[in-house]
Structure formats: C-alpha cells, structure tokens
Amino acid sequence: MSRLRRVSKLQELKSGARALDSNRSIVMIDARVARLPGVKSWLAAFPFRRVLRAGEDLKTLASFQREVEFWQRRWGAKLNRDFSVIAIGGGSVGDFAGFVASVYWRGLRLVHVPSTWLAALDSAHGGKTALNVGGAKNQIGSFHPAEEVILVRELLAAQPPARAVEARGELLKMALLDGGAWAKPVRAAYERELRSAAHGNGAKEALANGALGTAPNWEKLIWKSLPSVVEAKLRVVRRDPREQSGERRILNLGHTWGHVLEATHNWPHGRCVELGLHFADEYFGSDFCDETHRSALRVLPRLPRAQKTRARVTRAEALQRLARDKKRSGAEHVVMIQARGWGKVRRVRVELQSILDFAAAEGWLK
Ligand SMILES: NC(=O)c1ccc[n+]([C@@H]2O[C@H](COP(=O)([O-])OP(=O)(O)OC[C@H]3O[C@@H](n4cnc5c(N)ncnc54)[C@H](O)[C@@H]3O)[C@@H](O)[C@H]2O)c1
Ligand SMILES: [Zn+2]
Secondary structure, rough: OOOEEEEEEEEOOOOOOOOHOOOEEEEEOOOOOOOOOOHHHHHHHHOEEEEEEOHHOOOOOOHHHHHHHHHHHHHHHHHOOEEEEEEOOOOHHHHHOOOOOOOHOOOOEEEEEOOOOOHHHHHOOOEEEEEEOOEEEEEEEEOOOOOOOEEEEHHHHHOOOOOHHHHHHHHHOOOOOOOOOOOHHHHHHHHHHHHHHHHOOHHHHHHHHHOOOOHHHHHHHHHHHHHHHHHHHHHHHOOOOOOOOOHHHHHOOOOHHHHHHHHOOOOOOHHHHHHHHHHHHHHHHHHOHOOOOOOOOOOOOOOOOOHHHHEEEEEHHHHHEEEEEEEOOOOOOEEEEEEEEEEEEEEEEEEHHHHHHHHHHHHOOO
8 A cells, every 4th residue: 555755845756765766766757747847857867758748538448559669669678577667746647657667567566746736636546557448437447556655745736726716525524534633623713714605705706706715825724634644544445445345435425416516517526525515414424315414414614606507407408417326236226325413433324315306396497
C-alpha cells in the first residue's frame, strides 16, 4: 500500500527514494504543470519524460497505443523492468499513467505526484487506473497502487484558488465517512459557511455559481487535512483493495446523485459530490422514506436554495444516469450510502423510483 510524503517544493525530491532515480524513471507529466516555475529545471534531469495534455481525451485506447509505441520506438532497449513511472498531474494524467504503468511489461513501479486538489484528495491513493472507451468513462482499468504518493505544496498551490472550493466535496465526504478528530474543523468550517450563506451574508451571484466560500481558507484546510484524508481512504481501501467485498463502495457517498449532476451539467466532480452529499442527506433524513430511514437525522446544514435550484435536472436526465447505477448493482435497486452521523456510514439498497419521486418532491428536478 502507498506511502505518503509531503514536501513544499519539487526540488526537494532530487534524491531519496529509489523510485525517483532520474535514470530509471519515466516521468509522465501534465503539460500545464511542466510549465510551472521550478518544474522545468527539475524535469530536465529526467531523460525519460513525457509531457501530456490533461483531460478525458488522454484516457483513450488510441493515446495508450501512441504512448507505448513511443516508448518502444524512442527508448526501446534503454528501458528495463527496474524502471518506475512517476505520474505528475491531475486525475486524468494519474489514471492514464497508472494504467500504462500497470500493464507495461506486466507492471512497473508507480509514484503519484497529484497536482490537483481532486487528485490529491481522491484519485492518487486508491490504486485505481482507468481508460475511457467510446466516450464512456473508466471502462477499462486495473488496480495498481502507487508505491509512493508525494504531495508537493508548490504544485497544488499553483492551481486557480477556486479549484479548492470545487474539490471540497471530496474532503467533506471523507470527513463524513471517517468522523475522526481531523474532521471537526472541516465540519465546523462548512457549517459556518452554509449558515452564513443561508442568512444572506454570501454574495448571491457567487452562491448561484457554486463558488460558495473563500478559496484561500479551503486551500489551507485541504492541505492540512490531506494526510488524514489519505489515511482514512487507505483504511477503507485496505479492507477491500480490489472492490470485491463491497466495503469500498462506501467511498461512493454522495456519488449517486452527484453523478447525475456531473453527467447533466458537466460541473467539476467535487462540486457534484458536494451537492450529492446533500441529496443523500435529505433523502435519508426525510419523511418520504420508510420507517428505518425516517429515524435518521440529517447531518449536514441545509443547502442554500439558490444552489439547489441551479442544480436541477429533468426526470429523463436523472433516470438515464440512475438506470446505469441500477444495472451496475446487478439488482432492482440502486445502492446509496447513508451517513447516519459523522463516521457512521452504511450501504442501503433503494428503489430507483423512490429516488426519482423524492427528487421531484424536494425540488431537485425541473
Ligand atoms: N482513479 C481514481 O480513483 C479516480 C478518482 C476520482 C477521479 N478520477 C479521475 O480524475 C479525473 C479528474 O481529475 P482532475 O480534476 O484532477 O482533472 P484533470 O487531470 O483533467 O485536470 C484538470 C485541469 O487542471 C490542470 N492542472 C493540473 N494540475 C494543475 C496545477 N497544479 N495548476 C494548474 N492547473 C493544473 C490540468 O491541466 C487540467 O486542465 C477524471 O478523469 C476522473 O475520472 C479518478
Ligand atoms: Zn469522487
């Protein structure tokens, strides 16, 4: 399972771990990150490097083929099984580089250096890699945990500040799932913010655009919480590393409705998860549900109305995405995750129809 390191600058990674030996590493780096000050000179020391354009188009079979053919053509005999892949970028570069590393010569060692908050919070340390096929996301993949995950503050701090607010849904999710002492400041900051927004102290426009919150505060809070978030996720992953027992599914808290929003609006994943957490929280806490669910208390403060209104989708849009979740669960039900309090989470099977009826009754549908 992955080790975690935190450094402030990339230059601090000059030596140390064998996996970072510049003559035995293939660096696969996001083009935007490669242009950052301090990165260029560091990168120059690595003769085997690939600068990649981030995004969903990178995660395709065509670019996989191009990549491995390039390695063979340009580096062929110079490579050997002792090489490591160092993936530096957001989730798309991480998924792609991780996949290549997992199958090239049946597996090269992998180091992740996530450069987006989302990747640092969620994708770099779960061991999952993925490619898209025919426009459908993550259809091919493997489990290939990184030997090491390195968090570099200067890379993460180079993102536009708003990214921290967009990604905080994943922070909130892990705080809800784990409920440890580290989650308290996250919970407090979020509650403070939603309460003040609900009382009209937040700028209406910013709220409607989902830019609720002050970015620098969230950047600080995410950076501070990252080691605990990673540890909390690894605790879950260790119990079900290859997603066989189903335990790992609790990491999907907030994702049922989150995916509906993501597919419809094309908003950032973390933002959709944040709204999806509210959806799940309302669903399980509402009177609509049966006796067992009715007793559950809501754990999140109320979502400002403007955010919910803006997030509305049509019934057909919701049905399309939920039907896929139902198919994946292999039953007549969709599996939703219920947080019955901070650190108290369980899986619940829910009728698809009841999700749709609830969404209509509670103003989540157009
Ligand atoms: N494997 C997993 O467990 C897992 C989990 C969640 C998401 N994902 C995947 O992650 C991807 C989304 O991740 P993402 O949001 O990081 O997207 P991304 O990799 O597409 O990066 C988003 C944008 O940020 C830019 N960027 C990256 N680092 C930057 C930096 N330091 N400063 C400025 N700009 C920077 C990129 O160039 C890109 O334009 C999706 O493909 C999703 O499927 C995987
Ligand atoms: Zn997620």
